[in-house]
Each structure stands twice: as C-alpha cells, then as structure tokens.
Amino acid sequence: YDLIVYGTVQSSLMREWGLNSAQLGTIGSMAFIGMMLGAVLIGRLSDRVGRKTAVIGSVIMLSVFTLLCGMATNPILFGLFRLLAGLGLGGLVPAVNAMTADLVPTRKMAAWSTVMMSGVPLGGSLAAVLAQFIVPSHEVYGWRIMFLIALIPIVIGLPIAIKVIPSDKEIVHDLEARGIVTPGAGDKTKAPGFGALFAPEYRTATIWFAIATFVTLLAWYGLGTWLPRLMEEQGYNLGAALNFTLALNIGAVIGSIVTAWAGDRFGPLISGSVAAGIAGIALLVLLVGPPVSAIYAILVLAGVGTHGTQILIIAAVAQFYPQRLRGTGLGWALGVGRLGAVIAPQMAGLLLSWGLGPESSYLMFGGAALLSAISMFFLYLLAKKDRK
Known part of the structure; x- marks a missing residue:
C-alpha cells in the first residue's frame, strides 16, 4: 500500500507544490533509498537481536512515517518522511x-513466502481502488488522506503482531527440537557478519542474488511507482490509469499463487526465470501500442512475473544460507537489490523530462525483467552444478 499510494498521488503533488517529473522521480526514490539501508541494517539486526524485535520495530517505523507523509507541508519534509518510512519497510x-x-519446512518455503508476501499486491490493489474515490474528493486533503490510512496498521495490526509472533526464544527452541540447529547455535552474539556471505562456498551466489534482485525490483517498483503517471502521459484519465495499476497488482496476486505452486514443484530459481521472462516480453509489447484490452492482459502478466519472481528470489535466498546467516543474507540481497528500486523512479522521471515518452520506461522495465530471467537461470545452473 505504502509504495503504490505514491504513484496514485503524483498528479496532486505536481499541482500543490509545482513539481516536475524529474523532481517526482527524486522523491519517489527516497523511499527506496530508505528501503535499501533498512534491508541491510535491519536484516543484519534480525540475526543479532532476534526476528520479533526487528519485525515489530520495522512495522512501527513504517507506519509512523507513512502517516507523517500525509502531514508534510513541503516536498523536502515529504521526501524525508518517505526516506524514513522506507527504512522500516x-x-x-x-x-x-x-x-x-x-518456522516452516524448507520444502514449503516458496509457498509460505508467497502467502506472506501476497500482502504486497493486496495492499497495492487496495491503494489503487481507494485512490479513485479519495484523491479526487478534495483538492488539498484528498491525497493526504491516502497516507493517513497508515494509522490502521498501528491501531489494529501492531497489537495482533505482538501477540501472535513467537518470541525469539520460542523460535530457537523449535529449531533445536527439529534438529535444524544445535543447542547454542541460536546465540545471537555468535551470528556471523556480512563477510561470511563472501566465503568461498557462498561468494558467487551472493553476488548473483544481488544482481537478480536489483533488476527484478527495478521492474516491479518502477512500474508500481510510475504506472499511473505514465498512463496519464499517454492520454488516459486518472480513473483509467488507476485501473491499469489495479491490473498490475491483481496480476501480482495471481502470480503469488502460480509461483508458489511452481516454486515448490520445480524449484524457485527455474520458476522465477520463466516468470520474469514472461513479464519482460509482455512489457516490451507495450512499445507497439496495443489496444486497451491487451494492455490489461499485459499488466496482469507483468504483475505475475515481476512480483512473483521477487518472492521466488527471497525463497531461494532463505533456502541457500544457514539459519544463523539467513537474515544477513536476505538483508544483503534485498538491500543491494534495492538500488534497482532507487534508480527506477529517478530514471523514469528523467526519461519523461527529456521528452522520450512513456515508451522509454516500458523498454527499461521490460529489459530489466529479461535480465532478471537470465540471472535466475544462471543461479539455477549454479545450484545444479553444486548438487552434482
């Protein structure tokens, strides 16, 4: 919700603060810079101080600063709040x-990652639906209300999370009982640092996981941030543009289901490679100016391939590293990969400001998805070689 809502309010920000496309891209990138830093730092902390502490702290930071975005009085404050919300996310x-x-069996990791990460496109779909009614409702306050909805996770979701999420001692005790870690292995003071990711047995995969995440997030978050604005540039009104965003997120929900099955059946790496390839080809078809009905189908496929691929990358990383290095490994891949999410909004804004049109962004996002497919296939071959 937090990320998609920015794409739905860009026109309002342009009118209220007189921003141009390049400036909108810079502000859009602030959240992703925060996400990059947050993934690396808090991913590492989850190995050091425990999962529950890291999760609850991240939810509080994300919700509070998203709420403050709706109260910003100028673009500088707005950008700062986006940065800090990004740290939490x-x-x-x-x-x-x-x-x-x-908490879950390794063989079911792809399915459970999908169940958990399906909240991302569901939140994005909610943002696209609500924005059609809320943003036009008031010239000044319509877009602000979209951010104030972040109060809901604090009031309702946080107490539930505190009660339901198991404590770190309970998690370690369960891992020991299942024989996954030996007694004492869950000691956070013994958790290895980032240097362990580049040990000989992990080095090549560590680098390629970061590359795969970089290009996948460039495509997914670039589309999520800029799709409404790109469609408006092509002459569609706000309602139609938001419906296209809804199609993208519906595709991501569908993709969550399809990739969960495929990830468990064929493995996350080869499944992700196929999904990303489909998304890349679909996005490049936008360059030929297809009819509206085809655009909806293309965006559904793009949602399936980009978001679904990212879930499969997460599942593959979580399976690859040992338990004591898991949070650090995920933080590295997602943190470095977030550079793609940082670059995407900035580049899309610059391409528009240079007069290159929305097609240049579709080319960038489609190319990134195809590079993701290649990266995932290389990791698949690497894993296959290691098994031999």
Missing part, C-alpha cells in the same frame, strides 16, 4: 522472511 521484508524460513 526495507527492514521488514528480510526480517519477516527470515522468521518465516525459521
């Missing part, structure tokens, strides 16, 4: 995925 993803990997 960036930390939440590796922490909660590491916790999920601790």
Whole structure:
C-alpha cells in the first residue's frame, strides 16, 4: 500500500507544490533509498537481536512515517518522511522472511513466502481502488488522506503482531527440537557478519542474488511507482490509469499463487526465470501500442512475473544460507537489490523530462525483467552444478 499510494498521488503533488517529473522521480526514490539501508541494517539486526524485535520495530517505523507523509507541508519534509518510512519497510521484508524460513519446512518455503508476501499486491490493489474515490474528493486533503490510512496498521495490526509472533526464544527452541540447529547455535552474539556471505562456498551466489534482485525490483517498483503517471502521459484519465495499476497488482496476486505452486514443484530459481521472462516480453509489447484490452492482459502478466519472481528470489535466498546467516543474507540481497528500486523512479522521471515518452520506461522495465530471467537461470545452473 505504502509504495503504490505514491504513484496514485503524483498528479496532486505536481499541482500543490509545482513539481516536475524529474523532481517526482527524486522523491519517489527516497523511499527506496530508505528501503535499501533498512534491508541491510535491519536484516543484519534480525540475526543479532532476534526476528520479533526487528519485525515489530520495522512495522512501527513504517507506519509512523507513512502517516507523517500525509502531514508534510513541503516536498523536502515529504521526501524525508518517505526516506524514513522506507527504512522500516526495507527492514521488514528480510526480517519477516527470515522468521518465516525459521518456522516452516524448507520444502514449503516458496509457498509460505508467497502467502506472506501476497500482502504486497493486496495492499497495492487496495491503494489503487481507494485512490479513485479519495484523491479526487478534495483538492488539498484528498491525497493526504491516502497516507493517513497508515494509522490502521498501528491501531489494529501492531497489537495482533505482538501477540501472535513467537518470541525469539520460542523460535530457537523449535529449531533445536527439529534438529535444524544445535543447542547454542541460536546465540545471537555468535551470528556471523556480512563477510561470511563472501566465503568461498557462498561468494558467487551472493553476488548473483544481488544482481537478480536489483533488476527484478527495478521492474516491479518502477512500474508500481510510475504506472499511473505514465498512463496519464499517454492520454488516459486518472480513473483509467488507476485501473491499469489495479491490473498490475491483481496480476501480482495471481502470480503469488502460480509461483508458489511452481516454486515448490520445480524449484524457485527455474520458476522465477520463466516468470520474469514472461513479464519482460509482455512489457516490451507495450512499445507497439496495443489496444486497451491487451494492455490489461499485459499488466496482469507483468504483475505475475515481476512480483512473483521477487518472492521466488527471497525463497531461494532463505533456502541457500544457514539459519544463523539467513537474515544477513536476505538483508544483503534485498538491500543491494534495492538500488534497482532507487534508480527506477529517478530514471523514469528523467526519461519523461527529456521528452522520450512513456515508451522509454516500458523498454527499461521490460529489459530489466529479461535480465532478471537470465540471472535466475544462471543461479539455477549454479545450484545444479553444486548438487552434482
């Protein structure tokens, strides 16, 4: 919800603060810079101080600063709040995925990652639906209300999370009982640092996981942030543009289901490679100016391939590293990969400001998805070689 809602309010920000496309891209990138830093730092902390502490802290930071975005009085404050909200969101993803990997059987990791990460497109779909009614409702306050909805996770979701999420001692005790870790292995003071990711047995995969995440997040978050604005540039009104965003997120929900099955059946790496390839080809078809009905189908496929691929990358990373290094490994892959999410809004804004049109962004996002497919296939071959 937090990320998609920015794409739904860009026109309002342009009118209220006189921003141009390049400036909108810079502000859009602030959240992703925060996500990059949050993934690395809080992913590491989840190995050191525990999963529950990292998850709850990330939720509080994300919700509070998203709420403050709706109260910003100028673009500088707005950008600062986006940065700080991004820290929370960036930390939440590796922490909660590491916790999920601790709690579920390895063979079911793709399915459970999908169940958990399906909240991302569901929140995006909610943002696209609500924005059609809320943003036009008031010239000044319509877009602000979209951010004030972040109060709901604090009031309702946080108490539930505190009660339901198991304590770190309970997680470690369960891992020991299942024979996954030996007694004492869950000692956070003994958790290895980032240097362990580049030990000979992990080095190549560590680098390629970061590359795969970089290009996948460039495509997914670039579309999520800029799709409404790109469609408006092509002459569609706000309602139609938001419906296209809804199609993208519906595709991501469908993709969550399809990739969960495929990830468990064929493995996350080869499944992700196929999904990303489909998304890349679909996005490149936008360059030929297809009819509206085809655009909806293309965006559904793009949602399936980009978001679904990212879930499968997360599942593959969680399976690859040992338990004591899992949060650090996820934080590294997602943190470095967030550079793609940082670059995407900035580049899309610059491409528009240079007069290159929405097609240049579709080319960038489609190319990134195809590079994701290649990266995932390389990791699949690497894993296959290691098994031999």
